[in-house]
Each structure stands twice: as C-alpha cells, then as structure tokens.
Amino acid sequence: MxxxxxxxxxxxxxxxxxxxxxxxxxxxxxxxxxxxxxxxxxxxxxxxxxxxxxxxxxxxxxxxxxxxxxxxxxxxxHAELVDAVARNPFADAAEGRWVQTVFLDAPPAEPTLTLPDGIPEEAVLDGREVFVRYPEGIGGSKLQAGWFEKRLGVIGTARNANTIAKLLALSA
Known part of the structure; x- marks a missing residue:
C-alpha cells in the first residue's frame, strides 16, 4: 500500500x-x-x-x-506526488537538482504568477504546486520558496526533482 x-x-x-x-x-x-x-x-x-x-x-x-x-x-x-511529477513541465530537464517543485499548503487565492522581468528562471503555478526551472542554478536566484509564499499568500516548501524521485520510491 x-x-x-x-x-x-x-x-x-x-x-x-x-x-x-x-x-x-x-x-x-x-x-x-x-x-x-x-x-x-x-x-x-x-x-x-x-x-x-x-x-x-x-x-x-x-x-x-x-x-x-x-x-x-x-x-x-504518493498518488499526489506522482501527479505533480506528471504535471511538471520541466520534468525532463537535464539537471534534476535545478528543477524544483514548491509544494503549497493551499491553492493561492489568485491563481496567476508573474515573474520579474529579466530573470533566467521559469515558473509555472498549477494548483497547489509551483514548478520552477533554474537554468543558472538555485543558489543565486531570488525565486526561492519564500518568494513564492510572499507573492501567493500561502505556505510553501521546495524540493528538487532528485529528492522527489527518492520520496516516490520510498512511498511506493
């Protein structure tokens, strides 16, 4: 089970x-x-x-x-994690540690997300998850989980694609 x-x-x-x-x-x-x-x-x-x-x-x-x-x-x-991976538009990115899912405690009241101009990151809000691709790495990015929490008005925590794959294996 x-x-x-x-x-x-x-x-x-x-x-x-x-x-x-x-x-x-x-x-x-x-x-x-x-x-x-x-x-x-x-x-x-x-x-x-x-x-x-x-x-x-x-x-x-x-x-x-x-x-x-x-x-x-x-x-x-487990099924929700499988679904999140299936919906992640960046799931096929070569570098799994630079693709994160920000899991949210609730869908945001405003279901749109506007990123700052001129940044290399890409992000897609989909329900209770934000999928983020960091083509230049995560460390120097302003788009950490806290940035999304503040803009969306919900609590969130991020995990990279490699960690999510391990959680899926443990929860199967």
Whole structure:
C-alpha cells in the first residue's frame, strides 16, 4: 500500500533536528512506521485512516513538543506526488537538482504568477504546486520558496526533482 509523504518547512540551521530523534517523536505521536530522507524534513509514513490535515497537525504538535520548533508541515499522498511529477513541465530537464517543485499548503487565492522581468528562471503555478526551472542554478536566484509564499499568500516548501524521485520510491 502506498505511503504518505510529509514535508516539513524550515528544517536546518537553528531548527535542525536529528532524524533518528524526529522518527522517534513522530512514532510516539501515533504516526506508525516513520522513515526520513536526508536531513531536510522529508518524512514518509503510513497514513492509516488519517486525513492530510490531521497528519500535518499531529506532526506539527509533536515537533513543537519534542523539539520546541513550530514548523509548517505539508502532506501529499504518493498518488499526489506522482501527479505533480506528471504535471511538471520541466520534468525532463537535464539537471534534476535545478528543477524544483514548491509544494503549497493551499491553492493561492489568485491563481496567476508573474515573474520579474529579466530573470533566467521559469515558473509555472498549477494548483497547489509551483514548478520552477533554474537554468543558472538555485543558489543565486531570488525565486526561492519564500518568494513564492510572499507573492501567493500561502505556505510553501521546495524540493528538487532528485529528492522527489527518492520520496516516490520510498512511498511506493
């Protein structure tokens, strides 16, 4: 049975967590068998009969109680991740680490996205995802997840195509 993927926004630096401790805290919160990928807030778990909102709230409470951090959590089913990859117009780009999907907690009230003039990046807003291609690399770009959050008025967290492929394999 496919599993559920939870993406924690803002893991790292002052909000860094040991992944073994995170797995333990989440399992203790009743989230079943929990796996993590990388040290960036990527969690795969069994949803059981829980709704995405319930999973997100349970995780957020557990992280706040276990680590003292109040970090947003966005949840997607395996099928939703498969669908996002299928809709990504940049999925065939040669450099997967320079293609990101910004997962949003809700569709923006205004479903249009206007990028600044003169930038090399391309971005497409589609429902609860923004697909972004960074032809010159991500590091120096102004179009980070926070830029999209501010313009769209929603919470978002970005993952590159390579990480999404690994999450798909773990959640299958």
């Amino acid at each position: 496919p599993r559920t993927v939870a993406l924690i926004r803002g893991v790292g630096g002052p909000t860094a967590m040991k992944m073994a401790a995170l797995r333990e805290v989440l399992a203790s919160a009743g989230l079943g068998e929990v796996e993590t990928l990388q040290v960036a807030g990527n969690v795969v778990l069994d949803a059981a009969d829980r709704s995405p909102d319930d999973i997100a709230a349970t995780m957020r409470d557990a992280i706040r109680g276990g680590f003292g951090f109040d970090l947003p959590v966005l949840v997607r089913s």
